Amino acid sequence: MPFEFVIACALCGKQFTLVWLMDPVRVGPESTAEITCPICGKRFHLAPGNLLPVPNAPNNLAASRPVRTTELVYDCPSCGMRGLTVTLVHTDLSWEELSRETMELCVCSNSPCPKRGLQQNLHPTRTGFGALNPSLA
Numbered sequence: 820m821p822f823e824f825v826i827a828c829a830l831c832g833k834q835f836t837l838v839w840l841m842d843p844v845r846v847g848p849e850s851t852a853e854i855t856c857p858i859c860g861k862r863f864h865l866a867p868g869n870l871l872p873v874p875n876a877p878n879n880l881a882a883s884r885p886v887r888t889t890e891l892v893y894d895c896p897s898c899g900m901r902g903l904t905v906t907l908v909h910t911d912l913s914w915e916e917l918s919r920e921t922m923e924l925c926v927c928s929n930s931p932c933p934k935r936g937l938q939q940n941l942h943p944t945r946t947g948f949g950a951l952n953p954s955l956a
């Protein structure tokens with residue numbers, strides 16, 4: 820269910836509208852999302868806990884890309900063991916942007932794995948449930 824908010828950019832202070840394709844089961848009040856300001860193009864983190872949805876947002880404001888909730892899944896590159904780590908993200912980025920920029924410390928516990936028990940700094944391999952925004956390119 821989408822919620823529309825009017826927010827001000829944390830960096831340039833300009834107002835814009837934000838649509839969050841919210842899944843109430845997975846978006847807790849402590850969740851934060853990474854938002855890209857449609858006016859200055861900078862990114863900042865936003866917590867929706869203290870925002871009020873605006874049912875009829877003024878349409879003279881710029882609109883950001885919708886925020887989506889997705890699982891990022893990290894598989895072991897050494898042995899192919901699936902799902903070493905799964906993280907939940909709220910983001911307006913595409914897979915291309917996210918998978919390049921996101922890293923997570925993972926440890927593989929698969930006994931035949933050559934990297935077993937070692938910390939590996941990995942990019943996500945795939946998404947679990949949910950979909951990300953299409954690439955801008």
Ligand SMILES: [Zn+2]
Pocket residue numbers: 828829830831832833856857858859860861
């Ligand atoms: Zn801005």
Ligand SMILES: [Zn+2]
Pocket residue numbers: 895896897898899900927928929932933934935
């Ligand atoms: Zn492994």
